[in-house]
Amino acid sequence: MTAAIQPDLELAASLFDGLSRATRRGRGIVRDSYGEGEQAAHDLVRSAATAIGLEVEVDAIGNLFMTLPGRERRAPRILIGSHLDSVPQGGNYDGAAGVVAGLSVLAALRRAQIAPAWDTSVMAIRAEESAWFDVPYLGSAGALGLLDPACLATPRSDNGRTLETTLQQQGFDPQPIRERRRLLEPSTIRAYLELHIEQGPTLVAEGLPAAVVSGIRGCKRFRNARCVGEYAHSGAVGRRHRHDAVAATVAFLHHMETVWLRQEEAGADLVLTAGELSTDPALHGPSKIAGETHFVLDLRSLSDATMEAVATEARAAAARIGAVYRVNIDLGATSDSPPAVMDSGLRARLMSLLERPFEMASGAGHDAAVFAKLGIPSGMIFVRNENGSHNADEAMALEDFAVGARALLALLMDFPL
Numbered sequence: 001m002t003a004a005i006q007p008d009l010e011l012a013a014s015l016f017d018g019l020s021r022a023t024r025r026g027r028g029i030v031r032d033s034y035g036e037g038e039q040a041a042h043d044l045v046r047s048a049a050t051a052i053g054l055e056v057e058v059d060a061i062g063n064l065f066m067t068l069p070g071r072e073r074r075a076p077r078i079l080i081g082s083h084l085d086s087v088p089q090g091g092n093y094d095g096a097a098g099v100v101a102g103l104s105v106l107a108a109l110r111r112a113q114i115a116p117a118w119d120t121s122v123m124a125i126r127a128e129e130s131a132w133f134d135v136p137y138l139g140s141a142g143a144l145g146l147l148d149p150a151c152l153a154t155p156r157s158d159n160g161r162t163l164e165t166t167l168q169q170q171g172f173d174p175q176p177i178r179e180r181r182r183l184l185e186p187s188t189i190r191a192y193l194e195l196h197i198e199q200g201p202t203l204v205a206e207g208l209p210a211a212v213v214s215g216i217r218g219c220k221r222f223r224n225a226r227c228v229g230e231y232a233h234s235g236a237v238g239r240r241h242r243h244d245a246v247a248a249t250v251a252f253l254h255h256m257e258t259v260w261l262r263q264e265e266a267g268a269d270l271v272l273t274a275g276e277l278s279t280d281p282a283l284h285g286p287s288k289i290a291g292e293t294h295f296v297l298d299l300r301s302l303s304d305a306t307m308e309a310v311a312t313e314a315r316a317a318a319a320r321i322g323a324v325y326r327v328n329i330d331l332g333a334t335s336d337s338p339p340a341v342m343d344s345g346l347r348a349r350l351m352s353l354l355e356r357p358f359e360m361a362s363g364a365g366h367d368a369a370v371f372a373k374l375g376i377p378s379g380m381i382f383v384r385n386e387n388g389s390h391n392a393d394e395a396m397a398l399e400d401f402a403v404g405a406r407a408l409l410a411l412l413m414d415f416p417l
């Protein structure tokens with residue numbers, strides 16, 4: 001009998017429409033963190049939750065909780081979370097799909113008069129996108145007492161107002177952040193679940209509607225790598241006498257590409273990117289050998305050990321190739337964020353709920369990483385999305401969303417923990 005219960009897709013469609021109407025500015029979506037657009041999205045989902053009959057609560061920093069009460073109210077609850085903000089000129093689904101999925105599932109349970117054993121809350125999380133305040137996971141990390149109070153001085157990228165001022169202007173309270181006070185106690189959270197659109201091309205290429213996320217890749221980034229050689233005349237200096245920073249940098253990056261290939265062949269999870277590479281426009285020229293480059297080497301993996309091994313090889317290669325080219329390749333320090341692996345039990349259960357099971361790593365960060373790193377069992381579902389994300393052309397089919405939402409509902413109805 002319970003197998004007949006389906007997520008409320010009509011509600012989902014009307015929420016996606018409403019969100020698009022309320023927050024589209026020109027071609028794209030603007031749901032600015034702690035601004036008008038994000039607030040409009042919060043107002044919309046809040047009134048939908050009230051109409052469904054969920055309990056509604058807002059914490060001191062503006063995260064919205066919409067709760068279907070369980071039979072045992074004091075038992076740790078399940079959170080279904082995602083963010084409602086977007087990047088400037090973003091798409092309608094990044095973030096919002098997870099909140100809409102949660103509501104479509106709780107609406108179905110409510111209508112079927114099923115009270116779960118414990119509370120289940122949809123958490124509409126504030127300010128996940130660091131485009132507005134350059135602080136990762138503001139809403140979730142703030143709720144869990146993990147933010148450095150210094151972040152309150154961070155200016156918003158468009159209007160320069162600090163986070164502290166912005167919170168106060170929106171009627172919220174910066175004090176818990178100042179005191180690193182938890183608004184959410186990890187021991188009261190049974191599990192954290194998040195549905196999100198996939199932000200890369202994998203599911204489109206695989207022809208699959210949805211996937212289970214194995215984890216969120218960590219990052220080890222050489223942010224300030226430099227190669228220093230000597231500027232010289234391009235015609236006058238032969239190969240053996242050069243200290244060519246560009247030639248050495250290219251050789252180094254090419255070597256790292258082969259390291260990546262070897263890791264991939266060995267089955268390791270790794271992506272490797274040199275997203276910045278430049279010579280100094282004040283000093284370079286068409287008839288000069290370049291004496292200096294600046295570049296970034298960004299390593300990401302689900303495995304700390306893989307990132308560590310590749311970083312070690314990068315340092316060794318920098319010394320070796322630097323010697324060959326008579327330059328100094330100085331990779332500098334790394335900035336590190338550890339990987340967040342999703343709970344193995346939840347992954348297995350979610351895989352069993354997909355008609356065509358497929359598991360993949362997330363290259364982009366999500367609030368789920370914040371919960372997982374605190375040891376809260378966390379699970380994520382990706383839904384196929386055309387044209388990438390963080391742009392106005394995000395396109396998610398409601399049928400694909402339904403596949404993800406159905407898995408979420410089935411998981412809740414027979415929760416493994």
Ligand SMILES: [Zn+2]
Nearest residue numbers: 083094095196
């Ligand atoms: Zn997102």
